[in-house]
Amino acid sequence: MSDIVIQVENLSKYYNLGVVGTGTLSHDLNRAWAKLRGKPDPTLRIDQTIQQFNNSTGKASDDYIWALRDISFEVKQGEILGIIGRNGAGKSTLLKILSRVTAPTSGECRVKGRIASLLEVGTGFHPELTGRENIFLNGAILGMTKEEIKQKFDEIVAFAEVEKFIDTPVKRYSSGMYVRLAFAVAAHLEPEILVIDEVLAVGDAQFQKKCLWKMGDVSKEGRTVLFVSHNMVAVQSLCQKVMLLDKGEMVQNGPANQIVSNYLRYCLTSTQMDQVWKNQDEAPGCEEVRFRRISIQINDQDNNMITMETPFLVIVEYWNEIPAACLHITLHIRNEQGIVAFTTGSCQEPGWNGQSLEKGIYRSICHMPKNLLNSGRHSITILVVRDLANIIYMYEDALVFDIVDNRDRSGGWFGKEPGVVQPYLEWKTEYVGSKIPSQRLLKR
């Protein structure tokens, strides 16, 4: 097994969240002076020593945070290792240690080959310099020699598609062009190991696609890639192996598909898909109407995830206190950006004609078909409407749920498609002939 290129052993890192020293010379001189006279340290808080003790026994405290705890893993040559986890899990910290931006608190990493890291695009770009000048500067910062950059120069410019602007100062670039140029430089590094932190979140869709392809190529050439991303589709399609971090600890490490789906399931916990009120007095609502149950139900019971291809039901049960009221329920479905994808109401039921409801418990069920909403987090606001016009109660974000992107687009674009909805529409392509007179096209 001589093909291991990264070996990490019991790696830990803690950060001081509070102030380390006192930060100013005058305070520390004060401290030293007090020490000399045998007086207690005037700036030390009493609880600080206790906290230090707590940390050595593993409890988190206010002043310290373990960004990484006892991480061990190995990476083989040519592998693309995905690193996933929620915000603050320690992904960036791990990459920072590997790229030697910061040192670990304990443990060891052994590396074979040259590492180049891309923790941010455009590091060291100088706004006054032209694109050409910045390519050289940035390349050198990333560890290339002048000769290497010269050889790759044309390729870099072509990849970034900024030929026309190459002699313009980068401060005049659009932010997209800036990112493209920066990534292009990094993509043409030729290190044995490439470490990339979520830099693909920027740039337009087409360029992202190009970058991901480039990364695939890099590994085919036998180079190793460590890749942090929140884009599960990209991780799943690019990486063979994935490591899941949580609060600085390594939770799982294994085949990409399995770890990613575990992670997605685990992320769903912060959603809100079922609410029941037993007691009418505590339930949300107004005098006339109170909710009894609000829930999302999935037909496929053995899987608790809503994918883009899962139909599901939105169920609203309520107590009606008004005799002979003309009531209906309206849903506003919003996506992550707060854009209302669509609205729908129980008045759309066939045969609904505004008939009045007697007092009692009612249940409205809405069937959401598959292939409707785009992936991502969504929320549903529920409105109770009287006489088709008066909103008598509005329950904002009553339901929160995630739609997981599971569409198979192997080999294609694996980022999130733009758009609020993602319906599958009917398409047909037919052969019309080898030569079509232009009139025929016009006539149709």
Place this chain on the structure above:
Amino acid sequence: MNHNSNTYWDLIIRTKSGWFDLHLSDLWRYRDLTMLFVWRDFVAQYKQTILGPLWYLIQPLFSTIVFTVVFGRVAKIPTDGLPPFLFYMAGVTCWTYFADCLTKTSGTFITNAGLFGKVYFPRLTVPLSIVISNILKFGIQFLFFIGFLAYFMIKGAHIKPNYWIFLMPYLLLLLAGLGLGAGIIISALTTKYRDLQQLVTFGVQLLMYATPIVYPLSVVPEKYKWLALANPMAPIVETFRYAFLGSGSFNGIYLLYSTGTTLILLLFGVILFNRVEKTFMDTV
């Protein structure tokens, strides 16, 4: 293959390495980067102001005139029998280079925090590039000084440049070394003590008056001479003046002392700098 044998691995990342594990070979490998930084500083400055190079001349000229008026005319401090203008200008030219190196390198960590937080390269390339790019400025000011020197000589002033002027490159090296050494020590300390940065400009001002810039070493009372000479800048400035103007004091032992101090300061600075660069990023 045995993975535990350290020869297999190219790089081992640990919490702290030895005090003398300085990775100076890395610095050599990144020499292109150092030169690109120099070039960047130059180009960026040149693009921003056309007056840049002109400013290089105004600055020492102005200081020299002020010194000539204040210390020469008003305070009447003797200048070893030299034209006061040239006397002060010689001192100002040397001092400006040293002071620039010191103040600019002392901000290495703070001004480059963003860059250092994102990518690894030997951090010493930054202060090194500052020292090198300041040579250009020094060169311009030095030629300016030579111009005045020639003018005064044509006018028949009592000036005797001598063979010691060939020591000039060595003096420049000492100035650079002292400025760099002191600068990186301060830069390392500023990561812990932020208030130090504000003291630097003020400290450099004070230090100038402790150096024979506005007065010759010969007017320092015998009793305090050792104190003046404890300052490693003193022999450098005196030698410079002696070489170009032919008057003042020159002593090989003193210069040797400056060299020793420079080396010690540099070594100490590099060690401290290397210590700090590993964990500095956690504290910004």
